[in-house]
Each structure stands twice: as C-alpha cells, then as structure tokens.
Amino acid sequence: MLHIKNGTLVTGTGLEYASLWIRDGRIEQIGGELPETEAIDASGMLVFPGFIDAHTHLQMDTGATRTADSFETGTAAALSGGTTAIIDFATQERDKTLREAYETWSGRATGHCSCDWGLHMAVTGWNSGTRRDLESMARTGVTSLKAYMAYDSLRISDSDLRSLMEAGRELGLIVGVHCELGDEVNRRVRGLLSQGYTQPRYHPLSRPAEVEALAVRRALQLAREAGAPLWVVHLSTGSGLEEIRAARKAGQRVLVETCPQYLTLNDDVYGRDGFEGAKFVCSPPLRGEEDRQALLGALSSGEIDIISTDHCSFNFAGGKDLGRDDFSRIPNGLPGIEHRPMLVWTACGLKPENMVKVLSENPARVFGLYPRKGALLPGSDADLVIWDPAGARVITANDQVQNVDYTPWEGFMASGSPRQVLLGGELCAVNGRVIRSGRGRYLPRLAVW
Ligand code: URP
Ligand code: ZN
Ligand code: ZN
Numbered sequence: 001m002l003h004i005k006n007g008t009l010v011t012g013t014g015l016e017y018a019s020l021w022i023r024d025g026r027i028e029q030i031g032g033e034l035p036e037t038e039a040i041d042a043s044g045m046l047v048f049p050g051f052i053d054a055h056t057h058l059q060m061d062t063g064a065t066r067t068a069d070s071f072e073t074g075t076a077a078a079l080s081g082g083t084t085a086i087i088d089f090a091t092q093e094r095d096k097t098l099r100e101a102y103e104t105w106s107g108r109a110t111g112h113c114s115c116d117w118g119l120h121m122a123v124t125g126w127n128s129g130t131r132r133d134l135e136s137m138a139r140t141g142v143t144s145l146k147a148y149m150a151y152d153s154l155r156i157s158d159s160d161l162r163s164l165m166e167a168g169r170e171l172g173l174i175v176g177v178h179c180e181l182g183d184e185v186n187r188r189v190r191g192l193l194s195q196g197y198t199q200p201r202y203h204p205l206s207r208p209a210e211v212e213a214l215a216v217r218r219a220l221q222l223a224r225e226a227g228a229p230l231w232v233v234h235l236s237t238g239s240g241l242e243e244i245r246a247a248r249k250a251g252q253r254v255l256v257e258t259c260p261q262y263l264t265l266n267d268d269v270y271g272r273d274g275f276e277g278a279k280f281v282c283s284p285p286l287r288g289e290e291d292r293q294a295l296l297g298a299l300s301s302g303e304i305d306i307i308s309t310d311h312c313s314f315n316f317a318g319g320k321d322l323g324r325d326d327f328s329r330i331p332n333g334l335p336g337i338e339h340r341p342m343l344v345w346t347a348c349g350l351k352p353e354n355m356v357k358v359l360s361e362n363p364a365r366v367f368g369l370y371p372r373k374g375a376l377l378p379g380s381d382a383d384l385v386i387w388d389p390a391g392a393r394v395i396t397a398n399d400q401v402q403n404v405d406y407t408p409w410e411g412f413m414a415s416g417s418p419r420q421v422l423l424g425g426e427l428c429a430v431n432g433r434v435i436r437s438g439r440g441r442y443l444p445r446l447a448v449w
Contacts, residue, residue: 001034002425007042007386009376010352011049012361020047022382025424029378040427042386045419048356049376050084050115050383051341054363055233055257055308057333058088059108063153064322065331068313068404075113075440077338077402080429082418084115084383085373085443086337087363089146091122091154098123098133102142106442113440115423116383118367120176122146124153126160131167141444143173143368146233149215150180150207150283158222165226172447174255174366175223176231179215179240180207180284189328200277201270203327204285212284213239220247220254229253229449231366234310236262236284238294245303255366257306258295260343261334261408266292269408278320279406281330282310299348299358306366307344307358309336313404335404339395341385342414352389368446382425391417393432401434 002022009016009030021028028034058074060067069077071088078086090105092098098121109117121142123130134145145168147161148154156164161177168175188206197205216232220243223230232244235258244254267286270277280286298304312333314320323330336343344355364374371377376384395412397405421429428436 001028001037003036003039004042004047004384004386005039007045007047009047010356011376012353012357014353020376022425025382027376027378027380027382030376040386040420046352046387046389047376048385048387049360049374049380050385050421050423051082051359052085052363052369052373053078053083053309053311053337053340054087054306054367055310056086056088056337057310057312060312062331064329065314065319067333068315068319069311069335069337069402070112071109071117072112073403074311074337075115075117076434076437077400079115079421079423080401080432080434081338082341082385082387082421083337084421084423085117085369086115087118087120087144087367089122090119090142092124094124097129098137102137102140110442112438114428114434114437115440116443117440118443118445120144120146122148122154123156123164125156126163134167134171134173138171138173138447143445143447144176145173146176146178148178149219150178150182150185152182155182158218162222162226165223165228168449169226169228172449174229174231174449176233177219178233179212179219181211181215184211193326193328198326200275200281200327200330203281203330204267204270206328207283207285209237209239209287209291212237213243216240216243220244220252224252229255231255231257233257234259234262234284235295236287236291238291241294241298241303255305256303257308258304259308259310260336260340261286262295263292263299263307264343264347265408275321275324278323278330279316280334280408281320281327281332282312282334283332296348299350304358305362307340308363309340311335311337313402315405317405334408335402338400338402339407339409342393342395342417343409343412345416346414368448369443382422384422385418386420387416388419389416391419393417401432
C-alpha cells in the first residue's frame with residue numbers, strides 16, 4: 001500500500017493533517033494505519049486532488065494553421081503542472097455528424113495522453129438528427145456541449161441554440177456558450193480594417209466588453225426560455241458578470257468559468273512594441289484593469305465556479321504571424337495548460353480550500369466526474385498533487401513542457417508549485433518534469449444535469 005504521509009490534505013471543506021493510503025490506483029483510506037509497502041513523505045506539503053482543466057483545445061486545425069500542442073504534448077504539459085484530467089472540445093464540422101467529430105477527436109487522443117481526458121462536443125448546427133446524436137453522445141460519456149455565438153465557421157443561430165438547450169435539459173447535458181455577438185464583432189473588424197487599423201492592438205477594439213455582456217444577456221434569456229442551466233465559458237468582463245448576478249438573483253442556474261489570463265493580465269499587453277501584442281490575441285480578448293478586478297472580486301466571493309485555461313496554443317513564429325498585416329487573421333488563443341495552478345496559487349488570493357474548488361472539485365461535479373475525480377475520498381482515483389506552498393518557480397518558455405514557442409507569463413514568479421503529481425496512484429511528474437508518460441485514460445462522464 002502506498003502511504004502519503006505527513007501531508008495536509010486539501011478539500012473544499014477544509015484542511016486536514018492525515019495519512020492517505022493508496023491501493024490499485026485508488027484512494028483506499030484517509031487516516032489510520034495500514035500495511036505500508038511504499039511511502040512518499042509530504043512533510044510541509046499540501047495534498048490536493050488532481051486538478052482538472054475543463055476547457056482545452058488540443059490538436060486543432062483552424063484551416064490556416066494548427067495548434068502547437070497535440071494531445072501528446074498538451075497532456076504532458078498539463079500533468080507536469082498538476083493537472084491530471086482535461087476535457088477537450090470535439091468540434092462538429094458543419095456537414096458532419098457529432099459521432100464523426102467524436103471519432104476524430106477520440107482518434108487523436110487515444111493512446112497519446114499523459115493525463116486522463118474527456119470530451120465536450122461543440123455543436124455547430126441543429127437538424128433533425130441532432131437530438132438522436134446527442135443521446136448517443138451521452139451514452140458515450142460526452143455529457144456537455146458548447147455553442148458559439150461568434151466565429152462564422154462555428155456559430156449557431158439563436159433558435160438552434162434554444163433547441164440545443166432544450167435537448168440538453170431533457171437529456172441532462174449542460175450547454176456552455178461562447179458569449180460574443182458575431183455580427184457585432186464582424187462589423188467592427190470590417191470598420192477597423194477599412195481604416196487601415198491592422199495591428200494586434202485593434203483586436204480588443206473589435207470585441208469590446210459590451211459585445212460579451214450583450215451576448216451573456218441573450219444566452220441567459222435563451223436558457224431561461226429553454227428551462228436549462230447555462231455554463232458561461234471564459235467570462236472576461238465585469239458587465240457580463242453583472243448580467244449573471246441579476247439572473248442568479250432571479251433564480252436562474254448559471255455556471256461561470258473564467259481563465260487565468262483574465263485574472264492575471266490586462267489589455268495593456270496589446271500596446272507592446274511591434275507585433276508582440278499578437279501573443280495575447282484570444283477571444284474574448286484581455287480586458288481593462290477594472291474588469292480584471294471585478295473577476296478577482298467575484299472569485300473571492302465564490303461567484304466563479306471554475307477556472308479553466310482555454311488552452312489553445314499557436315506558435316508566435318509561423319502561427320500568430322499569419323496576422324502580421326491583418327489582426328483578424330491572427331489565430332485566436334493562448335497557452336496555459338501547464339501553468340494554471342501556479343498562476344492561480346500566486347495571483348488570485350485564494351485559500352487552498354477555495355482553490356481546490358475552482359480547479360478540481362467544481363469541474364468534477366459540473367461535468368459528471370465526481371467523486372471519481374475532484375475528491376480525496378476512499379474509492380476516488382488516486383490522482384494527487386503534492387504541492388509545495390513555498391516552491392518558488394519562474395515561468396519561462398525556455399523550460400516549459402508545452403510545445404509552443406512562448407508563454408504569455410514569461411518571467412512570472414510563482415510562489416508555490418507542484419512537487420509530485422500522481423495519476424492513478426503512480427508517480428508521474430516531479431518538479432515540473434514528466435517521468436511517466438502516456439498513461440492517460442478516456443473519461444466517460446455522467447449526465448448530471
Ligand atoms: O481565443 C480563443 N479563446 N480560442 C479558443 C476557442 C474558443 O473560443 O474557446
Ligand atoms: Zn470560446
Ligand atoms: Zn475555448
């Protein structure tokens with residue numbers, strides 16, 4: 001029996017100094033004494049259940065380019081930073097079925113992942129077969145959906161979104177919405193480019209805060225009409241948050257996700273010299289300091305349920321620079337899968353028992369994985385992060401595991417870091433280095449809504 005000894009266990013209900021015993025990949029017992037065959041001394045350490053990143057885009061082709069991280073490199077990076085499970089987005093092509101999208105993504109991931117993985121389904125249209133497909137997806141363990149209100153190749157109409165939400169309610173699936181009004185974005189992009197404003201600094205002007213807030217309002221209205229809960233993905237604004245507050249006050253069920261980039265960076269970065277601002281082009285864009293503070297406030301008051309990365313990495317050279325003459329051609333997305341726990345630990349002012357909620361317990365509950373994941377309970381998978389609360393580390397692209405040529409947090413001084421990471425009871429990463437790879441398994445998930 002593997003004995004994790006002398007550590008302080010962290011769960012959403014508090015901290016407990018106790019032994020943790022592992023057998024056959026699962027937690028056998030908390031506390032007490034059992035026959036020990038092996039031990040890890042966690043003196044001075046916090047012991048978290050493995051972190052879950054519920055919003056990643058790995059091995060994705062945009063048409064013009066592809067993401068820098070594959071499932072192989074992205075999940076190794078995740079594991080090195082303390083993330084033991086991810087949920088990536090399989091994305092339906094307009095003329096194909098959900099099953100085909102599932103097969104494509106599953107084919108890319110199976111046998112290549114270093115942490116456990118599941119899939120959401122991004123649905124790009126509604127037709128007579130979609131409901132049946134959703135039932136089949138749910139049986140396969142894909143129990144959460146995403147719809148886009150922006151991006152011409154992905155977005156769906158409001159009426160299709162309502163149909164999707166109604167089906168989600170009937171089948172117990174949660175629908176996440178990318179809240180930006182596509183027509184508003186397109187109009188602004190055209191206007192800026194026609195005046196010769198082509199540099200990265202114009203990207204945030206093409207998608208201002210009100211474009212998100214109005215979309216959040218609309219998505220809330222559609223969810224209300226459908227009688228469905230709503231997952232607002234990658235929330236970036238205080239004004240969007242206000243819409244959610246009002247809806248919650250009126251009794252609506254809304255889950256809020258934000259990302260480390262909206263909590264730690266602001267839109268000053270778009271003014272950096274030359275083309276450097278392109279490194280921060282994502283949608284929704286980084287916001288002003290007021291928005292960042294509003295999100296940090298909401299995090300400390302418990303109004304934010306989940307912090308995911310929206311990891312969508314493109315190299316600066318050969319990726320982001322496709323948009324040198326036109327900011328709208330810069331591939332959208334930031335890398336963060338490796339560094340999320342260190343960023344949140346250092347910059348978000350959360351107590352460990354609150355950090356574990358937004359990084360592990362809540363995503364496990366929301367996405368049908370609890371208590372297999374997100375918990376330190378007998379029977380839970382023995383996915384553990386042995387966290388050094390004083391383990392200072394500097395984030396730099398030079399020694400990152402993720403396969404991308406920059407990090408938005410170059411030079412960031414983390415005040416704590418993962419010392420050991422266990423996946424299914426096996427020690428798989430030590431001090432940011434993966435020592436056992438390729439052990440990730442598919443996670444079929446329950447429909448819990
Ligand atoms: O810029 C971003 N966020 N790219 C990834 C796709 C998405 O919208 O989540
Ligand atoms: Zn999105
Ligand atoms: Zn995303």
